[in-house]
Amino acid sequence: MAVSLRRPILDWYEAHRRDLPWRRPDATPWGILVSEIMLQQTPVVRVLPAWTEWMARWPTPEALAKEPPGEAVRQWGRLGYPRRALNLHACAKVITAEHGGRVPSTYAELRALPGVGDYTAAAVASFAFGGRHAVLDTNVRRVLARAIRGEEHPPRATTAAERRLAESLVPEVEAPRWAVAVMELGALVCTARAPRCEACPIAGQCAWRLAGRPAGPVRRGQRYAGTDRQCRGRLLAVLREADGPVPKSALDAVWPDQAQRERALDSLLDDGLAEVLPDGTYRLPAG
Template sequence: MEPEQAEHLSQLHSRITSWFTRNARPLPWREPDCSPWGVLVSEVMLQQTPVVRVLPVWQEWMQRWPEPAALAAEPSGEAVRAWGRLGYPRRALRLHAAATAIVTEHGGLVPDTHAALLTLPGVGDYTAAAVAAFAFGQRETVVDTNIRRVHARLVTGNALPSQSLTAAEMRLAVSLLPDDDAGSVAWNASVMELGALVCTARNPSCEDCPVLADCAWVRAGRPEPHYVPKGQAWHGTDRQVRGAMMAVLREAEGPVLRDLLLAGPVDLAAGQETVTTPLAALHALSAPQEQLERALNGLVRDGLAELSGDGLRLPA
């Protein structure tokens, strides 16, 4: 790297990390006393889920299961129940499986290297890099959607990153990472926060950006994205029906009769009174019988529910 390029990169590092120092949200998983387990839980919960929804669930989760062993000692269904409405509840199953592996294979301690973290169930490259960086202070290239968007605008001049992570984006992220451990951790956290608060996907607050003068996208006149992002449908989808069924199972103290889940409004059998409200919400969807059966079978297939006699319950 040429001296001028190195100096410019050093200035970018300084401006963005200084902005982070002044503006970072006070999140509990960023606190110095947060355990590696707390960081791992936060990273899994934050996948495709905003901070405002994750925060109360993370706090309740950490109060109940402050260490992996505490979660591993309970049925996986309790993890699914505590997951609440965060969405993508298979993440709860993966966290339970990871906690079990941490106890049986790592002495109850979250492993402290990228390679070892990758051996945990449900932990991929991003999560392993994020935990190694934010829990153990290691130099890792952390690349999430927010970071990719900042890099795309700041360096390449594109309004949005590629629709899926590319090798070119990874090379760019590696080239921008500070050489020292502490600096790299601060850079990862700072760019991520800049993307979350300022350089947002829609209506970015460019006037608040600490590197506005360096932004290739702004210099290019803020061109439109080179593709149209597709939103993820919800209403009327199998995901909505599955979510409504999961709400019934989470509230129930025991198995819920299969007919209650697959039929329209019916009289509740003895012992089913605790699920009246979520059951009414499921019935209100007026989902076709075929879709109800597909959703129910999918929950069983994915391990999010299990059959018990004529009923369905969270996994034991």
Template sequence: MGKPGGDPPFPYGSLGKHVGGRHYRRGVAKRNLLLTPVLEWYARCARELPWREPGATPWSILVSEIMLQQTPVVRVLPVWTEWMERWPTPAALAAEPPGEAVRHWGRLGYPRRALNLHACARAVTELHGGRVPADHATLLTLPGVGEYTAAAVASFAFGGRHAVLDTNVRRVLARAVRGEEYPPKATTAAERVLAESLLPGPEDAPVWAVAVMELGALVCTARAPRCADCPIRDRCAWRLAGKPPYEGPARRGQTYAGTDRQCRGRLLAVLREAHGPVPKAALDSVWDEPVQRERALDGLVADGLAEVLDDGTYRLPGGPPARPPGTG
């Protein structure tokens, strides 16, 4: 059965070997004209990432998928490596206070994901014997696991046949099949139907999922697509139509400087770096605007990312208690 956390029955790292060995079925490729060139490109060009190695466990793949949501690989790699060394199994993380997950989330952003991972680790430990479930529907019951993450883990850790729709996949399909520069802002039913219709058979589906995702990350990028390097450039509807510009709602980049999100990040950094409760004055010193600062601090408490103690100090959730008055 393997170790808790556990050895994957379908190793993620075997995907490249599977493609490189030309084991994909030509009959399926005829129904999806993008399949063969995309899989052959992936066999040549896929990045070597630790969660794609043959020894990667379902837990390590689940952690990588949560971390990679809205965060680039280059920032995820060192944090993921630290997490796997510190918490190689769900049970190891579940044994720690949730604040430790927040502390070691570092600068990945959107720190509620750390709380979700901690809650997920507890659920896996308490309800599933410490093993990440293989079933897509069961994965969806875990805290912090949505449709994309469940499909990705079921596919990459267990070899399931699921449509994996992240931002990169949606962009590739929008351009290659629909002839549109960008997909809609939110995933639509039509996109899901399209993705399902392109799924190859069970042996090839996990490879297809990760290969399209990789193509979107490395070649069919949002701002500067490298069409000359694309393996499906001669079959891409958007390119063949002359690359018509996007005509949907305005796409605005997210601002960060001066926002509540930046303020929350500054406050949380103080709490992460502390080894005990933090006086309110220490938090006040990192952001000048008092109304925004109080709003951000209240938000951290409401979201479970910080706790306020009886003496008015703050700490990460589940951290050490405040010292009694008069102690050093």
């Protein structure tokens, strides 16, 4: 039953896959790791230029490990979730110090790297090293929720049932190709909004479509305007765009609520995304 989804999805992938630089044969494990970190909660179209520039500047973990973490944060630019830049820098340090400068190849070693969770460890182990893992991202979860469970959206948090299902579908051979194929289907056809069922290779066996595409419950997203997150973003942008340390007044200027501003700044310091010098100026982390 569910296994019969494989062949049409694999064939569809061969015909419709995007040519992404981290999927090319010459992509390195480091390049693939960088892409996976950048792609966490971030659209491909915005990652593409950022990845190209990052890899041109730091083609190896060793190259990045030599730099201060603040340079990673600066290069990160406006990709969002800038702690990922710190994570990538920390990955580079660990890989250089503990793995001889080579990205480790096993799920367990990858999972131990900073900022590498279940998804990213499985993805890198699969795509960079050919490992056989269930790669369960938001695209795969949505495809399976619709095709198998007949629901518009997957549960908020990944369930044991979802994981069991995903693992049951991993083929014995060419598991990485299966993983990327399902992800691609979710990204291009079985999208969150306005899915293109007419272009879907498994439309004929999709439980959700066969049920008439019933709408799921409304899902409430997190607000952003006025939050600490937005405030942190404003403050960090000042540090990122400055050549050197900035006076506190430069930070005060970009957010009116003093209490919130102080709280956000403290959290940036706590996270290691900023540091304060003895003279009271602020900058990206130097060491």
